Amino acid sequence: MKGFWRYWGKRKPKSIFRIFFLSYLVILLIPIMLGIISYRNSAVVLKEQMGVYNVSLLDQTRQVFDTYLYGVDQLMNNLSLDETILDFLHSKLPMSPRDQYAMSRAVRSLSTLMNTNDFISNLFVYCRGTDAVLTPTGKYTPELYFGQEASYMGTNVDEIVSSLQLFSYKTFRSAEGTGAAQNQRYLLYLNSLPLNQKNEPLGTAVVEIDMNKLEAFLQNADMLDQGAAYVIDGNGQTIFGVGDEKWLSGIDWNRADGKRFFFTRTNEGQNIIVSYSQSTLNNWKYVSVIPSDIVLKKVNYIKNWTIVITLVELALGGLLSVYLARRNYIPIKQLADKLKLKVQGNFSGLNNELAFIESAAEAAVGESAKMKGIFEMQRPVMRVTVLNRLLNANEVMVAGIKDSLGSLGIHFKGDIYAVLNIGIEHYRKSISPDTYEQQSIIRFVIVNAYEELLKGSYTAYGFETVGDELAVIVNMTETPPDYLESMYEISQQVKRFVEQKFHTLITIGIGGTHQGVEGLARSYGESKKSLEYRIVKGRGSITAFAELTDRPVPFYAFPVQTEASILQCVKAGDMEKVNELLNGMFLSDHGGASMTIEEAKCMFMHLVSTGLKVLGETIIDSNKVFGDNFQPVVKILSCTTVVEIQTTLHTIFGKICLYMAENKKSHNDELKEKIIEYIYDHTADTNLSLSSVAAFLHMNPSYLSHFFKQQTGENFIEFVNKTRLEKVKSLLRTSKLPLSDICSRTGFSSPATLIRVFKKLNGVTPGQYREGGFEPD
Known part of the structure; x- marks a missing residue:
C-alpha cells in the first residue's frame, strides 16, 4: 500500500489527476x-426509543403508585391529627373508665379511617403509655397482636x-413473614405520634x-419483556x-439525580438498558431493566446487509472514479501546456497544472492597482474617524489633525464652522430595528441629503457619531444674516x-457658528444640548442653541x-378636575416652550412619580380598567418627553376616572354606611x-364632610348631635340617671353642654x- 502512494506521489505531471480521483472517491x-x-x-435511536418507552411506562406506573401512596399519606395525616387517638395516647396503666372510653373512641376512629382507603390492608x-396495640377491631397486647395477628413483623416481640x-416520620419499612406467615409480605408506613x-x-x-x-401491579405493567422491574x-x-x-448490583443510585432517565451498562458480561422514573412525592425510583440483545436483534440483521452493500x-465506485477523473483531467492538461508557451515567469515548484494556471492569472494583476484599491476602500472609514476626532479635539489635537484632512478629501473653504446634530428617534414600519444594513442606508441618505x-x-x-446620532459640519467664509433661517x-x-x-422620525439640534477649526468642539457641544431639548419640545423637533440662551436662572x-x-380627584372619578389640574401645570410659568432643560427634567421626573403614585394608591383591577394588553x-416609564408623559397621564387617569365613576354609586353607599356605623359605635366617645372618623377611614376631613353632606343631606355635627340626643331621650325615659352619668354615656363633655344642645x-x-x-313637637 505504501508503494502505491509513493507511485502516485512521483507522478507530478498528473498530480491533478490524483486530486480528481481522490475527490470522486x-x-x-x-x-x-x-x-x-x-x-x-x-x-x-432504537436503544433510546426503548429507554424512552420504558420511562413512559414507568411514569404511568409511578403516577398510579403516587396516587395510591398519596391517599395513604392523607390517611396517615388524618390519623396523626385525630383527637380521639391523640387523647388515648396520653392514657397510662392502670386504665381509668375515662381511658376505657377514650380507647373505644380511638378504635372507632381507626375503623372509620380504615374504610376510607381500599389500598391498605390494615x-x-x-x-x-398503655403498652397496647389499637386496631380497627379492638385493643390487643403486643404479645397477642405481634404473635398472631401480625406475626410477619418478627418473632421477638420486645424487638x-x-x-x-x-x-419515625413518614418511614417505609418492608416486612416478610417466615414459616407459616411466609406468604405475608407487607410494606409498612410508620409515623410517630404526636408529630411534634x-x-x-x-x-x-x-x-x-x-x-x-x-408486585402484581408491576407484573402486569407491560414493561418486563424478559427483564425486571423494581421500586427503590x-x-x-x-x-x-x-x-x-x-x-441492580453495582449501580450507584446517588449519581442518578434526574427525575426520569435511562442509561446502558454492563452487568455480569451482559449489556442491559436501565430506565427509571423518580417520584417527587417520596423520591422513590421506579426501575426497569431489559437486556440489550433483545433490542439489537433486528439491528444486527441490518448490519450484515449494510456490510455487503x-x-x-466500493468496487463499482472505484472504477467509476478512475473513469471520471481521467475524463476531466485531459482538458486541464491541454490548457496548461498552451499557457506555458505564452506566459513568461518563474513557476517552478508548482505541484499541478491547476496551481500553474492560478499563479499565471495572479501575476497579471498589478501591485499598485491593488494597493490603491485598498486605500480607497478605507478612505470613508478614515474620514469619519478624523471628523469625529475634530468634534472632540482640543487646540493641540486640532493642530495635528489639520495636516491629514487634504489626503482624505476634506477641504474647508472658510474659517467659520457650525455643527448640526441629528438624532434618529426610531425606525418605523418597513425598517426592522435589528436590520443594521437598512438602518445604515437611512443614515447614509440623511447625511447625503444635508x-x-x-x-x-x-x-x-x-x-x-455615536449610537443613532449623526453630525453635519457646516463650513462658511462668513456667517450669513439668515444662517438660522436657512x-x-x-x-x-x-x-x-x-x-x-423611510417612515423614520429624526430630531435635530443646531449649534452656533464659531471661528476656526478649534470652534468645532464648542459648536458640537451646543448642538448636543439643543438635541437634549427634545424632552421639552418632543421628539421630531428642530431646536437651535440660540433658543436656549438668555434664559433666567x-x-x-x-x-x-x-x-x-x-390623586383625590382620580379616586373621586372627577376627570374634568383632573384635566384642569394637569393642564394648569403645563400652562404655568414653568411649562411649555419657555421651560429650561433642567426644569423640564425636574417636571418629567415629578410627572412620572405622580403617575406611579396614582396607580399605586387607586387599588383597582388593572385588567378591568385598561384591558389585557395595556x-x-x-x-x-417608556415616555421620553414631557409632552408624551402629559398625553399618557391624560389617557391613564381618564380610564381610571371612568372606572371610578361607573363604580362610584356602590362605593358611596358602602362608605356612607361605614361612617354612620362608626358614629353609632362611638356615640359615647x-x-x-370629623377628624377622628377621617383618620379611621384614611380620608381627607374636608372631603369626608362634603361627602357626608352630599349623601345624607345633613352636616356631620348635626347628625352626631341628633344621634346623641336620641340616646339621651331614651335614657331620660327609661332611667333615673343624673345628667352627669347621661353625659358620660352619650359623649357630651358636661351637663351644661347637654342642656344647651x-x-x-x-x-x-x-x-x-x-x-x-x-316628647314635644
Whole structure:
C-alpha cells in the first residue's frame, strides 16, 4: 500500500489527476459513511426509543403508585391529627373508665379511617403509655397482636416494641413473614405520634400495604419483556420488585439525580438498558431493566446487509472514479501546456497544472492597482474617524489633525464652522430595528441629503457619531444674516423627506457658528444640548442653541397640594378636575416652550412619580380598567418627553376616572354606611369628631364632610348631635340617671353642654322633658 502512494506521489505531471480521483472517491465515500453512521445511529435511536418507552411506562406506573401512596399519606395525616387517638395516647396503666372510653373512641376512629382507603390492608397504633396495640377491631397486647395477628413483623416481640418506640416520620419499612406467615409480605408506613414530639413519642401509627398486590401491579405493567422491574427508595435500597435483583448490583443510585432517565451498562458480561422514573412525592425510583440483545436483534440483521452493500458500492465506485477523473483531467492538461508557451515567469515548484494556471492569472494583476484599491476602500472609514476626532479635539489635537484632512478629501473653504446634530428617534414600519444594513442606508441618505442641500452656499460633511446620532459640519467664509433661517428650512426639508420616504422620525439640534477649526468642539457641544431639548419640545423637533440662551436662572417648584388634589380627584372619578389640574401645570410659568432643560427634567421626573403614585394608591383591577394588553406602569416609564408623559397621564387617569365613576354609586353607599356605623359605635366617645372618623377611614376631613353632606343631606355635627340626643331621650325615659352619668354615656363633655344642645333642638330642657313624660313637637 505504501508503494502505491509513493507511485502516485512521483507522478507530478498528473498530480491533478490524483486530486480528481481522490475527490470522486471522497464523494463516493460520503454516502457510504452516511449509511454507516445511519446504521450506528439507528441502533442508538432504537436503544433510546426503548429507554424512552420504558420511562413512559414507568411514569404511568409511578403516577398510579403516587396516587395510591398519596391517599395513604392523607390517611396517615388524618390519623396523626385525630383527637380521639391523640387523647388515648396520653392514657397510662392502670386504665381509668375515662381511658376505657377514650380507647373505644380511638378504635372507632381507626375503623372509620380504615374504610376510607381500599389500598391498605390494615392499620394499627402502638400506644406506649398503655403498652397496647389499637386496631380497627379492638385493643390487643403486643404479645397477642405481634404473635398472631401480625406475626410477619418478627418473632421477638420486645424487638418489635423497641423499634416502634423510636421516632419515625413518614418511614417505609418492608416486612416478610417466615414459616407459616411466609406468604405475608407487607410494606409498612410508620409515623410517630404526636408529630411534634421527637423525644420519646407517645406512640407509633403503622399502615400495612400488601406487597404482593404491588408486585402484581408491576407484573402486569407491560414493561418486563424478559427483564425486571423494581421500586427503590431514596437511599438506593430495593423496596419491592419483580425479577432477579442481580441486575441492580453495582449501580450507584446517588449519581442518578434526574427525575426520569435511562442509561446502558454492563452487568455480569451482559449489556442491559436501565430506565427509571423518580417520584417527587417520596423520591422513590421506579426501575426497569431489559437486556440489550433483545433490542439489537433486528439491528444486527441490518448490519450484515449494510456490510455487503458497502463492499459492492466500493468496487463499482472505484472504477467509476478512475473513469471520471481521467475524463476531466485531459482538458486541464491541454490548457496548461498552451499557457506555458505564452506566459513568461518563474513557476517552478508548482505541484499541478491547476496551481500553474492560478499563479499565471495572479501575476497579471498589478501591485499598485491593488494597493490603491485598498486605500480607497478605507478612505470613508478614515474620514469619519478624523471628523469625529475634530468634534472632540482640543487646540493641540486640532493642530495635528489639520495636516491629514487634504489626503482624505476634506477641504474647508472658510474659517467659520457650525455643527448640526441629528438624532434618529426610531425606525418605523418597513425598517426592522435589528436590520443594521437598512438602518445604515437611512443614515447614509440623511447625511447625503444635508450635503446636497447645503452645497453651493456652504461646505458640508456629514458622518455618524455615536449610537443613532449623526453630525453635519457646516463650513462658511462668513456667517450669513439668515444662517438660522436657512438651517431651519433645510432641516425641515430633510426631516419631511426622511419621514415620507423611510417612515423614520429624526430630531435635530443646531449649534452656533464659531471661528476656526478649534470652534468645532464648542459648536458640537451646543448642538448636543439643543438635541437634549427634545424632552421639552418632543421628539421630531428642530431646536437651535440660540433658543436656549438668555434664559433666567432655573427655578422649579412642584406643589405637593397639586399632586394630592390630582390623586383625590382620580379616586373621586372627577376627570374634568383632573384635566384642569394637569393642564394648569403645563400652562404655568414653568411649562411649555419657555421651560429650561433642567426644569423640564425636574417636571418629567415629578410627572412620572405622580403617575406611579396614582396607580399605586387607586387599588383597582388593572385588567378591568385598561384591558389585557395595556400595561400602565410600562407605558409611563417608556415616555421620553414631557409632552408624551402629559398625553399618557391624560389617557391613564381618564380610564381610571371612568372606572371610578361607573363604580362610584356602590362605593358611596358602602362608605356612607361605614361612617354612620362608626358614629353609632362611638356615640359615647367625647373625642368623636370629623377628624377622628377621617383618620379611621384614611380620608381627607374636608372631603369626608362634603361627602357626608352630599349623601345624607345633613352636616356631620348635626347628625352626631341628633344621634346623641336620641340616646339621651331614651335614657331620660327609661332611667333615673343624673345628667352627669347621661353625659358620660352619650359623649357630651358636661351637663351644661347637654342642656344647651337639648334645648336648642327640642325646645325644652332635659329636666322638663323627663318631668313632662312626653316628647314635644
